[in-house]
Amino acid sequence: MSQDDFTVDVFQNEYLPEGGQEANAIVTVTSPDAGQASPADAAGPAGTAEVIIIDCSGSMSSPPSKMSQAKVATAAAIDVISDGAAFAVVAGTELARPVFPPDGSMVVASAQIRQQAKLAVETLRPSGGTAIGQWLRLAYQLFGSYPATLRHAILLTDGKNEHESPADLEAAIGLCEGEFSCDCRGVGTDWVVDELRRIASGLLGSVDIVPDPAGLAADFEAMMHSAMAKEVADVALRVWTPRSASVRFVKQVAPAVEDLTGRRTQSGAQAGDYPTGAWGAGESRDYHVCVQVPPAGLGQEMLAARVSLLVGSDVHGQGLVRAVWTDDEALSTRINSQVAHYTGQAELAQAIQDGLEARKRGDEDTATSQLGRAVALAHSSGNDGTARLLAKVVDVVDVETGTVRLKRAVAEADEMALDTRSTRTVRTRK
Amino acid sequence: MTGESAARAACPVCAAAVWPEDNFCEHCQAPLTEHDGAGHASRQPAGEPAIGQQASATSAAGCAYCSAGPVGADGYCEACGRKAPAPRDHWESDLAVLAAVTDKGLRHYRNEDAVAVATARTPRGPAAITVVCDGVSGAARGDEASLAAVRGALPALSDAALAGGDLVAASRLAVQAAQLAVAALSEGPAVAPATPAAPANSAAPASSAAPAAPGKPAAPDLSGSADPPSATFVSAVVAADQVITCSLGDSRAYWLDAADPAGARQLTSDDSLAAEMVAAGLLAAEDAASSPQAHVVTGWLGADNEAEPRVTTFSPPGCGAVLVCSDGLWNYLGDAAGLAELALPGALTDPLAAARRLVEFALAAGGHDNITAVLVPFPPAPHEPEQAEAGRASVAQSDAAGASTAQAGPGQAGADQPGDDPSGDATGLTVEISA
Numbered sequence: 001m002s003q004d005d006f007t008v009d010v011f012q013n014e015y016l017p018e019g020g021q022e023a024n025a026i027v028t029v030t031s032p033d034a035g036q037a038s039p040a041d042a043a044g045p046a047g048t049a050e051v052i053i054i055d056c057s058g059s060m061s062s063p064p065s066k067m068s069q070a071k072v073a074t075a076a077a078i079d080v081i082s083d084g085a086a087f088a089v090v091a092g093t094e095l096a097r098p099v100f101p102p103d104g105s106m107v108v109a110s111a112q113i114r115q116q117a118k119l120a121v122e123t124l125r126p127s128g129g130t131a132i133g134q135w136l137r138l139a140y141q142l143f144g145s146y147p148a149t150l151r152h153a154i155l156l157t158d159g160k161n162e163h164e165s166p167a168d169l170e171a172a173i174g175l176c177e178g179e180f181s182c183d184c185r186g187v188g189t190d191w192v193v194d195e196l197r198r199i200a201s202g203l204l205g206s207v208d209i210v211p212d213p214a215g216l217a218a219d220f221e222a223m224m225h226s227a228m229a230k231e232v233a234d235v236a237l238r239v240w241t242p243r244s245a246s247v248r249f250v251k252q253v254a255p256a257v258e259d260l261t262g263r264r265t266q267s268g269a270q271a272g273d274y275p276t277g278a279w280g281a282g283e284s285r286d287y288h289v290c291v292q293v294p295p296a297g298l299g300q301e302m303l304a305a306r307v308s309l310l311v312g313s314d315v316h317g318q319g320l321v322r323a324v325w326t327d328d329e330a331l332s333t334r335i336n337s338q339v340a341h342y343t344g345q346a347e348l349a350q351a352i353q354d355g356l357e358a359r360k361r362g363d364e365d366t367a368t369s370q371l372g373r374a375v376a377l378a379h380s381s382g383n384d385g386t387a388r389l390l391a392k393v394v395d396v397v398d399v400e401t402g403t404v405r406l407k408r409a410v411a412e413a414d415e416m417a418l419d420t421r422s423t424r425t426v427r428t429r430k
Numbered sequence: 431m432t433g434e435s436a437a438r439a440a441c442p443v444c445a446a447a448v449w450p451e452d453n454f455c456e457h458c459q460a461p462l463t464e465h466d467g468a469g470h471a472s473r474q475p476a477g478e479p480a481i482g483q484q485a486s487a488t489s490a491a492g493c494a495y496c497s498a499g500p501v502g503a504d505g506y507c508e509a510c511g512r513k514a515p516a517p518r519d520h521w522e523s524d525l526a527v528l529a530a531v532t533d534k535g536l537r538h539y540r541n542e543d544a545v546a547v548a549t550a551r552t553p554r555g556p557a558a559i560t561v562v563c564d565g566v567s568g569a570a571r572g573d574e575a576s577l578a579a580v581r582g583a584l585p586a587l588s589d590a591a592l593a594g595g596d597l598v599a600a601s602r603l604a605v606q607a608a609q610l611a612v613a614a615l616s617e618g619p620a621v622a623p624a625t626p627a628a629p630a631n632s633a634a635p636a637s638s639a640a641p642a643a644p645g646k647p648a649a650p651d652l653s654g655s656a657d658p659p660s661a662t663f664v665s666a667v668v669a670a671d672q673v674i675t676c677s678l679g680d681s682r683a684y685w686l687d688a689a690d691p692a693g694a695r696q697l698t699s700d701d702s703l704a705a706e707m708v709a710a711g712l713l714a715a716e717d718a719a720s721s722p723q724a725h726v727v728t729g730w731l732g733a734d735n736e737a738e739p740r741v742t743t744f745s746p747p748g749c750g751a752v753l754v755c756s757d758g759l760w761n762y763l764g765d766a767a768g769l770a771e772l773a774l775p776g777a778l779t780d781p782l783a784a785a786r787r788l789v790e791f792a793l794a795a796g797g798h799d800n801i802t803a804v805l806v807p808f809p810p811a812p813h814e815p816e817q818a819e820a821g822r823a824s825v826a827q828s829d830a831a832g833a834s835t836a837q838a839g840p841g842q843a844g845a846d847q848p849g850d851d852p853s854g855d856a857t858g859l860t861v862e863i864s865a
Contacts, residue, residue: 242511243498270509293511298537301513303506320504324539 003282004036006235006309008319011338015324015331019295022248023304025321026338027287031232034281041311042231045084049106049148050227051139051180052077052220054099055157056091059190060126066158066187067126069213073220075118077154080224081109088142089121092155093128094163096138104138106146129163132199133172136182140172143180149233150278151180153203154223156216158187161195169195173202181205181277183223186420187213189412193419201258204277209420211413229280232311237287240271240306244294247305250274253342254286257349257423273310286427288342289321298325338428341381345425348377348386352422356393356415359406368394368406376402383426389418516540518573521864522782525549528558528668528806529782531789532864535758536797542567543756543800544576544661544864546584549810550591551858555670557591558806559584561604563661564681564756566730575612575659577865579731582611587667588859597667598741601676605731605739608663612731616658660732663739664698666754668806671745673697673752678729678739680705681756681802686770688749688778694766697744697752701729701737718764725757751777751784751807758801759792773805781805 012025031037052074060067074089081087086106089099098104100120107113135155143151161169176182182203184196187210200207206223210216237260239247252258264272276285291304305321326332355370371394378387379399390396392414394404492507493499499509506513518541523530527549534541542565550557563579565572583604590600662679675683677698687693699705703726707713713721729737753769763769772791777784788803 242507243496243509245511296512299534299539301539303504303511303513306504306506320506326539327537 003030003033005032005038006030006311006316008307008309008317010307010319010321011336012321013331013334013336013339014322015326015328015334016295017329017332018298018325018327020323020325020332021292021295023291023293023321023323024336024339024343025289025305025319026253026336026342027237027289027307027319027321028284029237029276029287029309029317030284031235031279031282034231037231037281041314041316043148043150043233045082047148047233048082048085048150048228048230049143049146049152049180050081050085050087050224051090051106051142051153052087053090053092053096053135053139053153053155054121054124055093055130055159055187056124056126056128057093057130057157057159058127059130059159063213065213067124069216070156070187071121071124073156073216074121076217077220077224078109078114078117078121080221080228081114082228083110085109085228086146086148087117089117090135090138090142091124092130092132092135092157094131094134095128096131096135098138098142099124104142104145106142130157130159130161131164131168132157132161132195133164133169136169136172136176136199139182140176140179150227150230151233152227152230152278153180153182153205154220154227155182155184155196155199156187156220157184157191157196159190160192169199173199177202178275183207183227185210185216185219185223186416187211187216189416193416197420204258204275206256207420209413209416211417226280230278231281233278234312235276235279236273236310237276238267238271238273238308238310238315239289239291240268240308241291241304242293242302243270245304246292247272248290248292249288250290251288251346252276252285253288253345254284254425254427256425257346260287286338286342288339288346291321293323296323296325298327300325341428342425344377344381345383348374348381348383349423349425351377352386352390352418356419356422359415364406368404371406372402372404374402375399375404381426383424385424385426386418386421389414389421393418518544518865521545522786523547523862523864524782525558525860525862527556527810528560528804529785530560530802530804530862530864531782531785532756532802533758533789533793533797533800535800536793538800540573541800541864542572542576542661543758543802544573544580545802545804546580546861546863547804548584548588548859548861550588550860552591552669553594556810557670558668558752558810559587559591559666560754560804560806561587561608561663561665562681562754562756562802562804563608563663563731564679564758564800564802566657566660566662566679566727566732569657569660569732571615571659572661574615575661575732577863578611578615579608579661579663581863583608583663583665584861584863587665588861591667591669592859597669597674598743601665601667601674601741602739604665605663605676605678608661609731609735612659612661613733616733658733660730660735662727662729662756663731664754666697666752666804666806668752668808668810670809673744673746673808674741675744675752675754676739676741677701678731678735678737679727680725682754682760684753684755684766684769685744685746686751686753686766686773686777687747688751688774689747691767691770691774693747693750694770696766697742699740700727702727746808749778749808750774751781751805753777753788754802754804754806755788756800756802758797758799759788759803761799762792762795777805778807781807 007030009028088106091097091099100117101107139153183205184200184207196207249261260274267273293304302323304323307319308315309317351370351374355367358366397403495512496510499507501514502508519534521532530545530547532543544563546561548559561580561583563576565576586600586604662681664677664681666683667674675697680700680702683697704718704721708715773784785803785805789801792801
């Protein structure tokens with residue numbers, strides 16, 4: 001069935017026991033099929049801008065393949081940029097420097113321009129430090145110089161952000177929030193997962209590890225394909241709640257866990273908007289909305305939240321989260337499978353991060369119990385990808401109970417991969 | 431005891447019991463500004479006009495609960511989020527010859543009782559007809575089942591009454607038609623699941639009955655269980671000289687004697703485990719209502735029923751009233767003499783006020799279930815079209831809609847309709863259905 005607009009589906013158990021105050025729902029948002037978004041909403045190549053940011057710090061030369069593969073990958077990504085879309089390439093050290101176009105503008109892609117850009121990338125030489133906030137600020141300026149609605153960056157680093165303070169980086173992220181999205185990649189194992197996760201989270205992008213530089217080209221190509229497939233920019237969820245109610249959290253839970261609660265912008269006396277970034281055709285994402293409501297009497301019904309999908313300022317779909325108070329325990333105790341599943345997936349991500357953190361601290365008991373819990377959750381929810389990553393860090397004794405032993409020797413790349421990908425979720429087995 | 435509990439009403443916001451002199455609800459602190467003439471707080475939400483018309487009036491005027499916000503297109507208050515009352519939550523009918531009140535009670539989230547009432551001009555004088563069905567709790571879509579049943583049942587009874595036919599046979603036909611209507615629900619998909627506001631109700635304003643915003647698929651019906659839709663059934667036809675009742679399940683009909691309170695009696699017998707145990711001498715009659723088996727019905731409309739409906743013909747010895755009700759009333763007062771004391775003598779002259787009194791009694795006693803009470807003074811008053819219609823100009827439209835739905839319902843009963851125009855004058859039939 002062809003879909004010509006966004007849809008919003010709500011999955012919940014609306015029945016609450018007497019005095020119940022928490023309404024939970026999974027809201028599934030699905031975007032229009034390819035070519036079905038209205039011309040007013042679809043950006044097209046002319047509305048698309050890309051910035052590729054390549055770490056050129058001195059450490060990129062060891063091993064030399066890091067720099068050479070980064071160049072190959074950048075060239076591969078440039079080849080994917082559609083004719084008519086604007087782009088720029090930035091070299092990052094303790095400063096940021098426009099590589100192409102060298103005058104610090106954006107340029108519209110064509111066969112000839114792509115060729116020039118790839119030649120310019122060839123000239124990059126690693127030397128200097130790492131100040132990612134500076135890189136982001138240059139990208140911000142570049143995007144500001146060009147009228148595109150779909151603005152996306154790819155950021156590659158191999159090291160720690162050590163030539164500026166964490167506050168500098170945080171300020172740069174704050175500056176760029178809502179201005180462009182950014183997919184972050186760490187090559188090798190000398191970068192810091194939390195740093196890149198923070199950038200990707202703030203800028204509504206993905207984060208991943210590329211342990212072997214040889215894998216960069218395929219990854220960059222895929223990222224750029226995905227960026228070129230985006231059609232609709234600036235999509236937000238507007239959550240209306242009744243007076244005396246409050247939003248406990250709004251989390252994206254599929255394809256990955258991303259807490260949006262703190263990203264709320266008040267859009268009315270009883271409504272707030274949560275950014276979701278840009279959407280490609282036929283994309284589907286799930287959100288967990290949790291609202292605290294003032295309890296009403298048995299038999300009463302309340303609208304706990306009205307979730308609207310906004311493109312710009314237009315509503316493109318709506319779903320209702322309801323609360324009905326009942327003394328029928330068969331109804332109020334029923335578990336909604338979607339809510340339960342994603343609650344488990346969020347716990348899984350948290351258990352992995354807590355477990356790895358405890359392991360770094362040397363708290364092996366906590367690490368063992370948290371990672372064991374993660375193993376059981378990954379197994380029971382069918383999250384095979386995460387289960388495989390866990391198995392590289394722990395020896396699984398009993399998958400059902402989550403009994404594990406920490407591996408003595410764990411490759412750093414495996415641990416970082418588990419950390420980086422811990423937020424990836426699977427959808428429920430229907 | 432009775433006086434005290436009757437004087438205690440429920441908070442319109444949280445449904446906790448409140449005293450007449452209270453200005454605020456002790457439980458939720460809601461202001462109790464609306465007091466009715468009897469001196470107790472009205473359980474209708476603040477700002478609501480006469481009960482029976484509340485849905486249309488409040489959705490236009492604003493929220494019935496917080497009086498702060500307008501009601502949105504999807505039926506929820508834009509300020510406090512409370513759902514606007516569905517017309518069926520509290521519904522009344524006054525056809526002069528009989529009156530009906532149904533209320534969702536204080537504990538359930540929707541009204542799964544349904545009631546149809548009709549008056550017919552017959553060759554032997556006026557007749558009053560009523561059918562009450564109670565969706566069986568635990569089964570799916572009880573609200574739809576009971577409504578389909580009363581709609582399906584009515585034509586068989588009204589046809590026979592108008593034609594002066596055999597009312598006992600007609601009562602059995604009515605059960606069959608109701609049975610078919612309920613069975614038809616199992617075959618079709620759920621209509622607007624989990625949306626208590628009945629979208630089919632022609633009388634409901636669009637602003638309060640709109641089930642959901644455009645583009646939003648119906649929420650999964652969590653109230654649906656594996657059990658197919660089913661409902662109880664009770665009908666009564668009150669003619670000039672006799673009362674014909676028919677029942678399946680535990681909804682009841684009573685005779686309330688005006689001359690002799692002790693002459694009051696239950697006309698139907700329950701199809702319930704409790705009744706069977708009483709009949710077998712295993713349970714004392716006075717303990718039946720409080721026994722865990724009281725609500726396990728052994729006969730119903732719907733799949734897997736094996737019980738036969740029971741028809742009784744009763745010739746009243748004199749003046750009185752016939753009461754037809756669901757268990758939401760008799761749970762709190764099942765004794766015929768007690769019901770007669772509460773309903774008489776008002777039921778003889780103002781059956782609507784008397785029916786309200788019965789429903790309010792059940793609400794004040796806890797209102798745990800949906801409550802329906804229909805009162806028919808006996809002998810049925812002469813039908814006076816001019817007078818009756820002058821007082822009910824606003825319901826003429828819903829009469830027509832209700833009756834035509836009933837006549838279009840499934841079953842052989844509709845085959846020999848007296849005419850295409852179901853409104854009162856042309857055929858001598860007036861119909862109202864709670865939805």
